[in-house]
Amino acid sequence: MLKAILKSLYWVPFLGMIVREALEGPDEARYVFCGNLVMAFVLAVAAFGFRAFIAVMLTAVVVMFMVIFDITRDDSPLSG
Template structure:
């Protein structure tokens, strides 16, 4: 998981905020999460239904992959 945060840390503007949320004080993590939530709410206000459905569609693949990974662990286990 730290590899993902390290890669996201190289994004020019957003990287500073991500690094501060991961490595900084607890309050900076909470403020980062609140900013993400408020940004999503503003996107829903301005763009409407697509701002709700596009993140949900993106998460479908993630959850599907996680479910396959959980249920197929015995199949993929190396003896």
């Protein structure tokens, strides 16, 4: 399910190129992608303040719930 959501981001013009490179590219691309996410978070908090921090944290809660649900599914490759 999470992979399908990430693959649906391929259709977003600029973000799709970055996500595709992080998923299918070399290992260094993953580190650059994570660095870009951290930098975008820092710049958003610097520009918009505490509201941006709260918005990112609420989004992180949803993402972590999706990861937990994916791990605990019976047919998940991560469930063992």
